[in-house]
Amino acid sequence: MESQNLLPENDQDLLLAKKLDSLLQMGEGISSVQDPLIQSLLSYRNLEHSNIDSLEAESSEIWDRVLSETQSPKRAKVTPLKTQRNNTWVWATAATVLIASFLGIFWFTNLDSTVLIAQSGNNIETISLADGSEVSLRPHTSLYQIELSETKRAYEINGEAFFIVAKDVNKPFSVSSEHGIITVLGTQFNVSTWGNETNVFLEEGSIRVDDLNQNSLILKPGEKATIANNLLSDATDADAEEYKDWLNNMIVLKGTPISQVIIEIEHHYQANIDISAMDNEFELISGTIPLDELSITLRDLGIILGGTFRQINLDSFTFIPLN
Known part of the structure; x- marks a missing residue:
């Protein structure tokens, strides 16, 4: 529904403000306005004026007692307290009511509904969503809920996760990253957002991948796609x-560039690894590396x-060739 930035003509606060303005223009009082707020304000004003009048009368008596106690022959001139009896504060109150109404409408129609619903630490975390879908989060991954309604299931990910989506043709399931959107009806897929790109692998079902x-x-099942530099690959x-190796706490390398392996390990452990001493960081390597502990992984x-990898500080390492 499109939000309205103007109050409707029949808004009670707006009508009240118009009536007050009309009375002010004609120089008339507002005591005739039969509105609970105005009547309460008038009662409060009368009470305050009564207190001030009482204070004016008491000020002379107080001074007389002071003079009597000090036996001073001179009496200072007492200037009774005065108050400026106008209706400025009434208009300020009415204006505040109108402003509060407008800000309330604006605020509640412009709230960001994105909510962090899961965040993994140093271990893999598996959670169940409200619709029965299951999500396994790789270490140091955040999952946000964007919208969950009768017609939509929308989430956002920062990191890497494997999704098993409960099928519901009436509620498309989507996962967003900073590079694009993956939309499904019911399927199993993996999505990662580390390394300045988004990688999507489909294990079962069917998904659509959109870039920005x-x-x-x-x-189709068994296929992957990458979004890098705002371009969607084939x-x-x-x-x-x-793509599912991390679920078993390992990295399976099959002709994988060294630079890509380093990026994946850095994300998994939230570490900084320097391989500038290598001759060719794009060399392809194969093998299996455990992800149980950073020291074992780097070994x-x-x-x-x-x-070998030498530790520089708590989270930083550098590669030292043995040759």
């Missing part, structure tokens, strides 16, 4: 083991690369 330039493609065949990777 409105390019899209349909993936669908290509992929090995499920390479095994060092064996594959022909070197």
Whole structure:
């Protein structure tokens, strides 16, 4: 529904403000206005004026007592307290009511509904969504709920996760990243957002992948697609083991560039790894590396690369070739 930025003509606060303005223009009082708020304000004003009048009368008596106690022959001139009896504060109150009404409408129609619903720490976390879907979050991954309604199930991910989506043809299920959107009806797929790109692998069912330039493609089971530099790649065949390996706390390498392996390990452990001493960081490597502990992961990777990783500080490491 489109939000309205103007109050309707029959709004009670607006009508009240118009009536007050009309009385002000004619120089008349507002005591005739039969409105609970105005009557309450008038009662409060009368009470305050009564208190001030009482204070004016009491001020002379107080001064007389002071003079009597000090036996002073001189008496200072007492200027009775006065108050400016106008209706400015009444208009300010009415204006406040109108402003509050407008801000309330504006605020509640412009709230950001994105909510963080799950965040993994150093271990894999598996959660169940309200519709029965299941999501496994790789370490250091955040999952946000964008919208959950009668017609839509929308989420956003930062990190990597494997989704098993409960089928519901009336409620499309979508997962967004900073690079694009994956839309499904019921399926199993993996999506990762690390390394300045979004990678999607489909294991079962059917999904549509859209980039931010409105390019899209349909993936079939066993296919993958990548969105990098705002460009959506073609669908290509992929090995499920390479995309689901982290669910078993390992990395399966099958002709994988070293630079890509480093990025994946950095994300998994939230570490910084320097491989600038390598001759060719784009060299393809194969093997299996456990992800149980960072020191073991780097030890095994060092064996594959022909070197070792030296720890610089708590979360930083650098590669040292043995040759």
